[in-house]
Amino acid sequence: MTDRALTDSSDSTGSTRSIDSARPIDVRAITTDEIPEWIRALNTGFLRPPTASEQEIADRRTYIDPDRTLAAFDAGRCVGTFRSFPQELTAVGGALVPADAISNVTVTPTHRRRGILGRMMARDLAAAKERGDVVATLIAAEYPIYGRYGFGPATSTAEWIVDVPRTGLDPRWSGPADGGRVDLVDGEDVRKIGPELHERLRRGRPGAVSRDERWWRINTGVPEVTSGSWTEPYYAVYRSASGEVEGMVSYESDDKWDDKRPHNTADVNWLIAVTPAAERALWHYLCSIDWITRVKTGWRAPDDLLPHLLPDPRAARVTTQADWLWVRILDVVRALEARTYAGTGTLVLEVTDRDGLSAGRYRLEAGPDGASCAPTTLDAELTLGVGELGRLWLGDESAVRLAALGLVREERAGAGSVADALLRTSRRPWCPDIF
Template sequence: MTDRSSDIDVRAITDDEFADWQRALDTGFLTPPDITPEILEARRRQFVPGRLLGAFDAGRCVATFRSFEQEVTAVGGTPVRADAITSVTVSATHRRRGLLTRMMTRDLAAAKERGDVVATLIAAEYPIYGRYGFGAATTVAEWTIDVPRTGLDPRWAGPEDGGRVDLVDGEDVRKLGPELHERLRRTQPGVVSRDELWWQLHTGAVRFHATWKEPFYAVYRSAAGEAEGLVTYECDDTWGDAKQPLNTATVRRLIATTPAAERALWRYLCSIDWIVKVKSGRRAPDDLLPHLLPDPRSAAITTLADWLWVRLLDVVEAFRARTYEGTGALVLDVVDRQGLAGGRYLLDASPQGASVEPTSRAADLTLDMGELASLWLGDASAVRLAALGRVREERAGAARVADGLLRTSRRPWCPDVF
């Protein structure tokens, strides 16, 4: 077969090409291409000149790529500028022609030029993005709770701490949610920012798809009346043969800024009449959930997988932005096959702060950019990566020093998909 890759034009799309780009996007994600004019107009709100890329073969869009402004919370609570990557597809008719590489290379170069510190994405498939310097930086877990086995009192009527749980609607969520989320992301590494459109999409005010099922919303307020937690959930309609309700509540999102709020919202979900199972939705791998129940075994893990992937674009700023629980110094020799942020860096850190500078000193650890990203948010272990052959110790004991500096007491968590 003749290689026609050079005939394929990879470029930023124009507003007039947006509908064709959306058709290619839906095709890539196996979504029926039945977009109404109203939905197309709603999706057009995501169009930012220069941030939507397409590959065109004889005028037809055959690959898609989008990036947008984002912030991701570093260890310690500082928001870091991110180039969030999404909507990545290559049509099955045009794979293995370097189209993703061309789009990714262009986008990362533009992000570096803008001064973005990191790039982020949620990887649908594991093997794709490591070659571009991304590393899995957070893990996601999902539990299914067998409510009758929890040991909880089914007659529960509300929090025992003086707080309360109230049902609210989408309009209330658009008012309460943004401030709650901002409080969460000031304390939880890995959480990403949400703009106004995000809240509109997830409460049905703006719709990108023809079908929208209105969920239930509940908010926890402390005894002082302050909103400290919010859950969005939906329920099915399942009955047993003996006319017994066997319903499942599925959590779409649950955020809590205090342990009291987290406890109260899970307790509420397990107390709803007819609910015999609760699916937790995407949680941190060290979530409190199982041990909030009298019998933790009643919550079975159904998913445990990589989630947020990160690619460092500015090593110095990324490591200056985060905090450190230990004290020590490391020389990191970072290999970057894309040539964007590699080099040898001296990290000198303590709980009071860190200095990060290029250096010519002998390296303590040698690692690829993807492994560095996995360590940056505090989830990965340098000792474990060394055992896997993905980090090389140049000085004995350096991996343990890295773990003492970089690992965190609670694991990073990204509750969102984008």
């Protein structure tokens, strides 16, 4: 997650206020020798015990790139942290676009409102633009911070708690009726078959991001990358009638009884499926486990099939519904040309960007056979900030809705409806990951 970017100062226009300080703040990339001090500041900002363990230091050394790991120093003490890394983000239609993934953002409480976050962000985004990244991405711990840097919430997430006895599912269920099967596997199996399954998922789901080998090692308990508090979960795999792996779930359970009756919860860490049959089978499996009376779904797509896979959808109660992946467009032309469009039309966009990275007027001509986008001098039909473009790009937001909120301006009547017809998608984008 884009950890605790404790509020840096900006006024309502987004300009940074400078507060007098006796010492200048040095913002730069760290050296490998400064990793322990950087971790101390990171832990402080994230309200964790500040002392870095030897294991944490050793683990960080294996994967962080010092050139993309920024810090703010005050008289040699690290008071701000920021890290980015390469990522691929799936656009509408399945194209994988290069992204600058941002994480580990903190400003120490004693140094808020000195422009530290703004300086770190400006340096990173300029480098990302220079590299040729199409977008920047992050998971925002706090909502109000990142809009002023041109990010917009582009996907949402939801969590449910399922009251199993109320679902109406057959308690005698012993397996899928479609000829497929559900099997328990171990972490080693997951590391072998999980990456290919996830590749299939992310290429068909706008908003999904790449996972590296380290993700699979962390989430299957490989000792050198997990903490001492690791608890081995259960893993279940759905195979179709032909034997193809189409879904996988990781979950844990508690052990709670009252008056000799079980009240146990299956807590899903993650569930991925590339077919509705796999999704149905894995949720049914979780709801059929003896002694399990509740299932906590973990982070799911906001239009997940789950509630309506149940005979009584009210058995699934929403516990979280919130923004998730935030997107910052760095290259308007490449971003709009990378995705596909179900309809046909043209639209002239005036994109404002106070940082100047993506500002301009662009003509989009799109259709099922492809799209072209180029700077233009034609009159604008829709004016919007780069953050609002990020909200629209993956197809989850409505330009008409943003216009009603005063966040987008129609320069030509009906331009918002044209934008919605071009940009919105039949299924909502979803990012299954946190980073």
